[in-house]
Amino acid sequence: MSTDYLHRQLIKLGDMMGDGLHHEPDGKWIEKEYRRTAQALGLIKKLDRSQRIAAINERMAQRVEEVKCSKCQGELKQTRSGAKRAKCTGCGNLWQLLK
Ligand SMILES: [Zn+2]
Known part of the structure; x- marks a missing residue:
């Protein structure tokens, strides 16, 4: 996956979370995906x-x-x-x- 794609994905997921969609019963994946994407981009370090x-x-x-x-x-x-x-x-x- 390209960094560009991941960046776009991160923004899209961030917007969804901005709308509070990750608090919906079926929206748990949004937060998980956001964290995964941010980690892939090296924005969040995994805890050792x-x-x-x-x-x-x-x-x-x-x-x-x-x-x-x-x-x-x-x-x-x-x-x-x-x-x-x-x-x-x-x-x-x-x-x-x-x-
Ligand atoms: Zn007990």
Whole structure:
């Protein structure tokens, strides 16, 4: 794919997002495609592994504050660094906290 094509695509998708189309139920692809196109053009750098893990840990730290085990109301604890799941310190049940 040519850079020109990608640039045009990026502008088109940007306009669609400007119109709020990516908030429509079937508009999720617009944002995804926008990010993919921007990455292809080198406008967004992909996070490297350690940055990605740090970002997950940060979001998980927030999630375990907000969420309690829905079985026993116990505290949740991230299973390991970089994991998107947390284990209940009460009953040991595993919960997916991030997608
Ligand atoms: Zn529990």
